[in-house]
Structure formats: structure tokens, C-alpha cells
Amino acid sequence: MTRIFLRSLIVFCAFILLAHSSPAQTFIGSTLDSYSGVHALVLNPALSTDSKMRLDINILSSSAFLGNDFLSIDLSDLSNFRNGFEVNSDDSKNSKTNNNFFGNIDVLGPSVLFHLDQRNSFAFTTRLRGFFNLTNVGGDLYELANTEYHDQSDFNLTMEDVSGLVHVWAEIGATYGRLLIDNEYHSLKGGVTLKYLGGAGGMFTSSNLLNASYNNSSNILTTSGSLRYGYTSGFDLNDISFSDVKSGFGADLGLVYEYKEQNVNRYYNPYKFRVGLSLMDVGAINYDQSVRSIYTMEGSFDADEFSTKSLEGILEDNYSGVELVGSTKMGLPTSIQFFGDYNIDGKFFVSAQGALSIKNNKENPVSNLINSFTVTPRLEKRWVSVYSPLSIRQYDSALAWGLGVRAGPVMIGSGSILTNLISNTSRSTDIYIGFKVPLYN
Template sequence: MKIKLRHLLPAFIFFFTSIVSAQNFVGLTMDNYSGVNGVIINPSAVVDSNFRTDINLFSMSSFLGSDYYSIDLNAALESEDGFSFGNSIKTSATNQNQFFLNVDVLGPSFMFNLNPKSSLAVTTRVRTFLNFNNVNGMIYEDMEDGFNSEEDYSFELKDFSSTVHAWGELGLTYGRILMDTDSNFLKAGLTVKYLQGAGATFIHSPQATGQYEAQTELLTTSGTLSYGGAVGFDSDDIDFNDLTSGFGADFGMTYEYRPDNGLEEEKGHSDYKFRLGLSVTDLGSISYESTVTTYDLDETVDANRFDQEGFRTVLEQEYEGTEEMKDTKISLPTALHVMGDYNISKHFYVSVQGNLSLVSADAEHANRIINTVAATPRFESKWFSFYLPVSMRQYDGLAMGAGFRLGPLMVGSGSLISNVLGDSAKTTDIYAGLKIPIYR
């Protein structure tokens, strides 16, 4: 079956925002009652928590977007024909458009205390990332629409790359209190991850140019493009039967200023005036035995064939390629997370969190997160928390959402409010989960 990204993206946007759509647990990870969900962002969260143990049954977070597409959900919802995308979808073609998707499923996981100064966590995760970097929006649009342009034009691809990667993780986290004085508290954590890669596909072109002639509907190209993937991997039908091993790691530290520590016998855990956190996640990679074909793009072809037969078929039949077997290392989406959290009063907090990719946008054989900065005021208590995140997102702009934790249930979004009220949504996201919290 031929599936087009143009058709999938609006469906994803509607699906996620309909459920109550957050960028990987936005708001929740700042909660002092996030438990094992906070460990995947900063491993030091495992120690000195508000839990005797915390058991995650199932949690899912997903993020989707592009600076090429935008959608007006209000226009789609208010259509005379019922819900319809119709004219509610707009496109913004540039020489370097970006497309991105990540899905993070946290499976059965738990954390527990070893002693007053140290704790352990065991996590299981399944993750899928898709990045299309530096896509020429004009040629992408014509390939999707069947080259119906009535005018001649030229285009250029520079540092174009795409990586689709799916893998599982088994993580072991250890956290320890390093300092606990009258006012100053410091803890650190490390997660070691055993990776099980399902596979990856990848495309890369350092430089390519082309000309489309409308009268003859011919496409003339030049340059090179490499296309490859792990042996036996099908990105349209991902399974986890034939796995490849690898290793990864996360590490983090958290400092808390507790000016009143010691005044109350049970003081501690969430009782700080402010805290600062720093972590690096997803260090590591997985190597796959791959088939890689490098194509010489110096050719002229019937442009309509791309729509009729698909990009890969035309590439294999019309362009000269050199195939080789090689080991290809797919790097994880390494990221830096910086956090500041201020306790306004007993149950009210406001935090600022920055998530920065440590993988460059033009990196080959790698995935990357989208850079964000989020400010999140929240109400927090043992059985209930409510979050109102406001974030600035790379390739999009301002996003606003909401989320809550009610005992074992977690639901939230970093973009629901802005997607519903705004007229140009370029990103959307969701998280939801169920756990068994056992408090102190």
C-alpha cells in the first residue's frame, strides 16, 4: 500500500488533539509526584522522591509536526460538510522544510528505595523516531501532487537527510543523595540502558539540483543520493522479532535549596524553595547490518512516474546505483535538559524547562528532538496535580496546553489550548498513562 505523508499528517493531528494532546510528558515530568515518569528525563528523580515505590503500568507520549504544514482546527470543525480538513490545511514550502514524529511508550516500570540515601528504578520502553531534515518543500509538494505545476522551475537539495528508527529499551537507574545540609541538597542519578533495535531506514544527499519542465513534464536532476536500511526492516510494518543489541545511558543531577529544612521533623522531598536540574539523555547508538545504495542522480525522467509508482521504485529503475553491505550506526536522539523550579507557596509551583538537541539538524544516520523551552505553573498535591504549560517550539512558535494527574491516572497536552484557539497549528502532541503510586 502506498502511504503519503501528506495524507497521514492531518489524520495524526486530528487524532492526537481529539484525545487531549504534550510533548513528551510536558508538565508531568516537573511534578514531584511524577515518579518513574520523571526518571526518563532526569535519572536523579529516582532518589528522595515522595514514593515508597511507584509502578508504571502503561504511559504513552507522542509528538508530531512540520514547518511545512499548518492546520486551522476551528475551520475544520466548523465545516458545513461536518469535520473536514479541506481549506483548513495550509502549506509553507521552503528550501529546508522539516518533518518530525516521535512516539515513546513506557511499559511496565517501577522504582523503589534501597535505603534513605539511594534508590533504584527499572524501566521498559518502546520508541519510534522519524526525522526528515532539510526537505525542499517545492519538490516535495510536486511529488505528492503528481507534478501538476504549469510553470518551469529549478530546485536544490542541500544536506537532505531522513532517518526512521524503532527500538526498545531496558533501563536500570541508580540514584544517590550526595549532599544534605541544613539548606542545601544535591542528588545524582545514572541510567544504563540495554537497547534492542528493530531497525532503521535512512536517506542522505549532501547536494542535489534539479529542473522541472512543465511542457514536457520531464524532471532533470544531478548530484548523489544514498538510500539504505537495516536488513529485513520494513518501516511500513515494524515488528520486534529480529532485534539488534546496543547500549545507551542517561545521567542527571538536581540541586534543591531548602532554607527551612530541619525545622520540621518530616521536612524534605518537595519542601524546597527552588531547585535546579541538569540531565543528558539518550547517549548511545545501535549498529545494523545494512544495505546501502548510492545513486547517481544525473538523469532525466518522466516526473509523473513518481506519483504513479512511488519514489523508491523510480529511483531503483531509472537511476544508476552502487549497492554495498555495511554496518551502519544509528545514533540516539541525544538531548540536554535544563530545569528550574520555584515553590511559590505550599502547593503552587512554577517551572522553566529547556530541552535542547545535541544532534545537529544535518546529522546523517541520527534522530533528534525538537528544541523547546516551556514555562509551567502548576498546582501539586499527593493525589492531584494540574499543569498549564506554555512553550516556545522550534519550527512552530508559541504553544499552550494543560494536563493533570489524578491518583493513578495521567493525561495531558503541551499544545491542546493553542491548537484549538489558534488558526495555525504546526505541532501537536499527547500523553496519557496509568500507574500504581505507593506514597510515603
């Protein structure tokens, strides 16, 4: 039941990164760099006034984030990602009745940030985003649906509040930032981003209660309960396109407070510490002519159907359902983002950053950001910055440790690469790369 969701998102993420790169949860560790420019706007639109560049032009940047609480990630065997987190060892899995899987892709297209004067700044951004959430699914059922072999033991699962979603959309944003208060010791900055949303569409499923029982000797899966399944008109996971775009609107709001030392030079050592708060990704896209089906899940089928049919095919061939056509609103991954950033000596900084989703899994269909908290020491200079974030992430019991570098027009990094390389317990991974044209003050 999960293969079509996971495989499609993984293939989509890999395609974007490979096609648009030379070789949240978005651009982890890099967004508080004073030279991050356009990339800071994905954290807080008020940071548009903090840039040390008179003009920052992003050419193309990609960030991908993927994780779960079921299976450890082994970077030495990336073929498992292409096969939907295939399970090859009992030692690496953490099977529960409510396992979770998640991922997102963020492609920041041609974008520009510039200052009108010392108080006012503007930015125009383009983005392509894809989100995937699969929540409260039994690990044994997931394994059965995502392995080509069937040596799995018998199981009997009761799953509550199951939900799954894939949503892909594009954004065109306009950001205005303003220095609201500025005196010898204090400054307050505000920012807002208004976004036009162009939705490519998505798929969604949910169940309040779903029972699943598997018999190994017969290879039969027996289910009971009910399942809601739907998709937007014309959406095809195997061929995602923007040929039938649906419109929506969104917004980001943010504030940043700074405490400054006396006689500070605002361009080269602008603050001693700063804190920020933002409300990100408010909005939704309305899809008319969406198909919604409610299935009575009283029945059985051969588990081999997982490898030969899509979820829709399994449901249509084995269960009775009622189909409805109407409008579906798919919400953005609305979250509260906050940070604190301390200036040690003008070159060395340490920051703390958090993200809290304010969307509930029961609000299906809606994309959901995972909760996280990150501490990042960094070395920051005009042409080079180095940062090493340490993160606690929802659903991942391991501490994520990463490394990133900005060198003039190029940025590359990961919030988890060091953990992924030295540990076999991490259950999430991410990577980003970007190319820009920075014009410094």
C-alpha cells in the same frame, strides 16, 4: 520522495496510541511534578530520588510528538495527518528550500520506581521509541510528492545537506539515584540510567547537494546531484517488527541541586527551588548487513510515480547507483536537558525547562531531538496535579500552549492542545496518556 517516510511514521504513531491507550518532547509539562514517579526519569535520572511515593508502578503510557515548519496543523481535519500532511490550501503553507519535518513516539511500558531508603532509589523501565527526522527538503518538492493532484506551479530548487531518517527501537533500563549531599539548606542528587537497546531497524537518506526542477505542463521532475539511501536488514516500514533485534547500549546521566528553607519537611515541601542538568540518550545501535546505495541523480521521471512507488522504487527505476552491504551505526537522539523549578507555596509551582540536541544533521544516520524551551505553572497535590506548559519549539513560529492533568492513577495532556484548538498557525502537536499504580508515602 518524502511520502514513504511521513506516512509510515504517522501511521505508526497513530497505531501505538490507539492500540495501547483506552480511546524530547515526551510527556510535556508533567515530568517535574513531584508525583510523576517513573515519568520523571525521561527528563533526569536523578529525579528518581525526588519522588513522594514509596513505590510507583507504570502500567502503560504513550506520548506522541509531530511537527514541521511547512504546513499549519488543523485539528478539525485530521485526515490530512493520515495522508502525510496533505496540502489543501496555499494559505497554510510556508514553502522554503529547506523545510523540516519531525516526530517521535514514546511508549513507556511496565516500569517500577522504589526507594531503598532516604538516600537510595532504584527504577526499572521498559520503553518502545520511534524517531523521524526529515531536514532541509524543499517545500515545493515535498508538496509534489504528497498530493494526489498536480496543479502545482513550476519550480526550480537547490537543496543542501538534505537528510531523512526513521528509527525504531526498544529499551530496558535500570536507574540508580542517590542523595549525595543533604543538610539544612542544600541537597545534591545524582542519577544514572543504563539501557539495553533492542533495535527494530530503520531507513535513512542524505544528500550534500540535490537539484530538482518541475515542469507542470509535462508533469516531469528533473533532478541532478547525488543521493545516499539505505536501510537496515529486514526493515519494512509497512510491517515494523522486532523479529531480528540488533543490540546496543545507552545511558542517561543527571544531577539535581535543591535549596531548602529551614525546618522543611522533605516529603511535603522539600525545596524552595531546584535546578537540574542531564545528558540523555547517549549510545547507538549497530546494524550489520545494512544496505547502502549511492545514486547519481541525473535524470527525469513522471511525478505520478510518487503516488504509485516507494522512494526505493523510484530510485531503482530511474537512476543508476552503487549498492554496498555492511555495518551501520544508528545513533540515539542525544541531548542536554536542563530545568529550574520554583516552589511558590507548597501547592503552586512554576518551572522552566529546556532541551538542546547535541547531534548534527550531518551525522546521518542519527535521530535528532528538536530544540525547545518550556515554562510550566502547575498546581500540585497528592491525588491531583494540573499543569499548563507554554513552549517555544524549533521550526514552529507559534507559541505552543497546552494543558495536562494527573488524577491518581491516570495522566493525560498535551503541550500544544490549546494552541491547536484556538490558532491556525501552529505547526506542531503532541499528546500523551498514561496509567499507573502510585503508592504514596
